[in-house]
Amino acid sequence: MAETRSRPRKERTENANRRRRQLLDAAKRSILTHGLARTTLATVADEAGLSQGVAVFYFKSKNGLLTETLRDLYSQYEALWMRALEKAGEDPREQLGAIVAADFDPRACGPKVLPLWFAFWGELRFSAQYAEVAQEFDQRRRDALTRVWSALMQGAAPGAAEELADWMETLTDGYWQHLHVAPGAIDRARAERATRVFLGRMVPTLVGHIDRA
CATH class of the missing domain: 1.10.357.10 (Tetracycline Repressor, domain 2)
Known part of the structure; x- marks a missing residue:
């Protein structure tokens, strides 16, 4: 039962890490494309193929x-x-x-x-x-x-x-x-x-x- 309870938590952590990685890599690509000043949560989310809400959730x-x-x-x-x-x-x-x-x-x-x-x-x-x-x-x-x-x-x-x-x-x-x-x-x-x-x-x-x- 302990393993059953811990697995979802582990999966959530892995998913969160994966999403953060996606967004950080996308932010770098956005800076290369748009420059630092014009990079926004929207340009990063678009680059990552995620919703802007996901970007806000992880980075505020x-x-x-x-x-x-x-x-x-x-x-x-x-x-x-x-x-x-x-x-x-x-x-x-x-x-x-x-x-x-x-x-x-x-x-x-x-x-x-x-x-x-x-x-x-x-x-x-x-x-x-x-x-x-x-x-x-x-x-x-x-x-x-x-x-x-x-x-x-x-x-x-x-x-x-x-x-x-x-x-x-x-x-x-x-x-x-x-x-x-x-x-x-x-x-x-x-x-x-x-x-x-x-x-x-x-x-x-x-x-x-x-x-x-």
Whole structure:
């Protein structure tokens, strides 16, 4: 009897998760098609093939839906670079190389992802909810990079690891911007290679590890 009672609850949870997934994916497609400002609960529901009432039921408002869409975008990116970091082993040089590879993976900065990043980033200063989501994920990312650089630069001056983490993020952000604004001028492979070369020149002990494409 316990199994009989629990099965409907499990099915409801699975259905809810499936509907949320449909709507989040549809929200991303709507942003790519209509832009962030013109994306509404109606455009998302239409894209998902669901009623607007379903969208309202799960996310309450356009702002709620878009905030969770940004969180989902960050979550997928975080899962990508964290898996790469875990697979790299304990050598911080290999870890940095793995993070660079993840940063230029099409799932992180492909043509269907970069417009989403820049659409939301353009609104961060106008939306406390967006800014809060970004700060949460950015801080975890910065902490992870700082730990890797600290392991690599043992004995360095205080604050050096944090500074190197900031430089690395700035470099990646710059290449993402180039890929978004002028995709014909540079591609992901070239941007990744340039990032590896720069880091290898900045920290010679990385040569032979970070500069492997």
